[in-house]
Amino acid sequence: MKPYIRPMPATWWLKRSPYLLFMIRELTSVFVAAYVVIFLVMIRRLNEGQAAYEAFLESLKSPLAIGFHMVALAFAVFHTVTWFHLTPKAMAVRIGEERVKPALIIAPNYAAWAVISAIVAWFILG
Amino acid sequence: MANSTSEGTMRLEVFRYSPEKDEEPHFQTYEVPFRKDWVVLDALNHIKDQSDGTLSFRWSCRMGVCGSCGVMVNGVPKLGCSAFLRDYYPNPIRIEPLSHFPVLRDLVFQLDSFLDKLKSVQPWIVRRDGEKPVSEGEYLQTPAQHARFKDFSMCINCMLCFAACPVVGMEPHFLGPATIALAQRYNLDSRDQGRDQRQETVASHDGIWQCTFIGECSAVCPKHVDPAGAIQQAKLESTIDWFKEVLWPFGGRKS
Amino acid sequence: MAKSNEPIWWSLFSAGGVVAALLVPVHIVLFGIAWPLGMVPADALEFSRMQALLAHPLTRLYCFVLISLPLFHWAHRFRFTLVDLGLHGAAMLIAVLCYGAAIAGTIVAALTLWG
Numbered sequence: 011m012k013p014y015i016r017p018m019p020a021t022w023w024l025k026r027s028p029y030l031l032f033m034i035r036e037l038t039s040v041f042v043a044a045y046v047v048i049f050l051v052m053i054r055r056l057n058e059g060q061a062a063y064e065a066f067l068e069s070l071k072s073p074l075a076i077g078f079h080m081v082a083l084a085f086a087v088f089h090t091v092t093w094f095h096l097t098p099k100a101m102a103v104r105i106g107e108e109r110v111k112p113a114l115i116i117a118p119n120y121a122a123w124a125v126i127s128a129i130v131a132w133f134i135l136g
Numbered sequence: 137m138a139n140s141t142s143e144g145t146m147r148l149e150v151f152r153y154s155p156e157k158d159e160e161p162h163f164q165t166y167e168v169p170f171r172k173d174w175v176v177l178d179a180l181n182h183i184k185d186q187s188d189g190t191l192s193f194r195w196s197c198r199m200g201v202c203g204s205c206g207v208m209v210n211g212v213p214k215l216g217c218s219a220f221l222r223d224y225y226p227n228p229i230r231i232e233p234l235s236h237f238p239v240l241r242d243l244v245f246q247l248d249s250f251l252d253k254l255k256s257v258q259p260w261i262v263r264r265d266g267e268k269p270v271s272e273g274e275y276l277q278t279p280a281q282h283a284r285f286k287d288f289s290m291c292i293n294c295m296l297c298f299a300a301c302p303v304v305g306m307e308p309h310f311l312g313p314a315t316i317a318l319a320q321r322y323n324l325d326s327r328d329q330g331r332d333q334r335q336e337t338v339a340s341h342d343g344i345w346q347c348t349f350i351g352e353c354s355a356v357c358p359k360h361v362d363p364a365g366a367i368q369q370a371k372l373e374s375t376i377d378w379f380k381e382v383l384w385p386f387g388g389r390k391s
Numbered sequence: 392m393a394k395s396n397e398p399i400w401w402s403l404f405s406a407g408g409v410v411a412a413l414l415v416p417v418h419i420v421l422f423g424i425a426w427p428l429g430m431v432p433a434d435a436l437e438f439s440r441m442q443a444l445l446a447h448p449l450t451r452l453y454c455f456v457l458i459s460l461p462l463f464h465w466a467h468r469f470r471f472t473l474v475d476l477g478l479h480g481a482a483m484l485i486a487v488l489c490y491g492a493a494i495a496g497t498i499v500a501a502l503t504l505w506g
Binding site for chain 1: 408409411412413414415416417418419420421422423424426427428431432435436438440441442444445454457458461462464465468469471472475476477496499500503504
């Protein structure tokens with residue numbers, strides 16, 4: 011008896027679109043982390059004084075910076091959407107025998123996202 | 137059966153491996169009649185009956201309840217009895233044994249690891265308080281209590297979820313989707329008191345914590361068990377337990 | 392097999408995922424796209440205004456949460472992604488480097504905000 015073991019390639023995630031989407035979903039965390047590091051740098055520049063802070067703001071206007079933020083935004087929104095759709099899976103909410111429809115759990119997340127974003131924008135823009 | 141004889145043919149590329157003569161597997165191409173109501177299993181049985189009696193594959197009920205005929209169809213785990221040729225016609229289809237298991241012969245694979253993992257989570261009612269004597273009657277359960285674990289009890293052990301899960305492929309000791317769904321089936325059963333015992337296995341690193349919620353297990357499950365949901369729920373419950381143990385180390389735990 | 396201590400990292404990952412999902416997009420839009428492209432008034436991010444905002448203790452706490460938790464979210468997710476990409480052998484080292492980086496970032500954030 012000689013069972014044949016099929017090797018698993020490191021490129022398994024390129025073989026089917028659900029796997030590729032999964033990998034992209036996981037890589038959103040890299041852009042999220044990169045952004046919060048940039049945010050931390052901004053606060054450090056703020057602490058260093060007006061000249062340092064304004065130089066930082068100027069650098070945000072460069073095409074490279076704007077390009078990065080647009081790519082980061084795409085990944086961040088992909089994280090948000092996939093997160094909202096996945097979190098209900100971790101909770102089996104039932105009323106009696108009936109399972110609460112996932113949409114009823116997902117929709118309030120989007121509503122909260124809109125409201126919180128509006129509040130943050132209001133604080134920052136004044 | 138009076139079927140149209142002008143429906144054409146379909147090509148199947150089937151994984152072949154004979155341990156007594158092959159070092160490596162190869163693919164063998166067969167032409168089978170295309171029938172609108174045929175499934176992959178019909179095509180395989182046609183091959184075995186009409187052209188190549190050496191082709192080996194498992195099957196039984198041919199109606200999606202026994203879990204025997206799982207195969208990879210164009211790289212996607214499916215029950216051979218539930219994958220219709222018409223969904224692929226006129227393109228050729230590639231049939232392989234379920235991924236992530238050692239191949240014994242052709243489409244027949246070794247499933248010992250699956251069975252061992254199932255056993256490791258003690259998939260039976262565990263009573264700490266002891267069994268009720270028959271004279272006291274049966275354990276009563278409301279429909280709502282039954283609903284909590286019913287989906288997780290529908291598993292037919294077809295192993296499509298194991299074939300769909302990359303972590304099963306990369307981490308040989310990972311318990312796997314069906315296993316954890318089965319553990320949850322008992323943990324959530326109101327008659328069971330064995331959750332603490334099962335947690336030693338389920339909440340270990342090779343249990344729920346290897347899962348990265350790819351979700352393909354639930355996508356391919358033919359009985360809508362939703363093992364991915366079972367695993368995420370187990371992660372949340374185990375995390376709550378962990379915090380309770382850390383913050384109230386001397387608190388008594390109930391199942 | 393014994394029960395794992397993964398829950399501590401998974402909790403941080405989950406909390407970070409919520410913070411990232413709800414807060415990161417609007418910050419990227421405001422600071423990284425809208426302001427640089429002139430879609431909001433230029434003086435919205437004016438130095439003395441921002442300094443005053445940051446002086447408030449709740450703003451500092453908000454900033455700390457916004458920076459630290461998504462770093463732990465990244466650390467947990469990236470650690471498993473590297474293993475999924477084939478680096479099983481170095482699993483322990485990867486975990487130490489990832490959570491270590493998140494801890495370091497958290498410390499820098501704390502020092503920046505309250506140091």
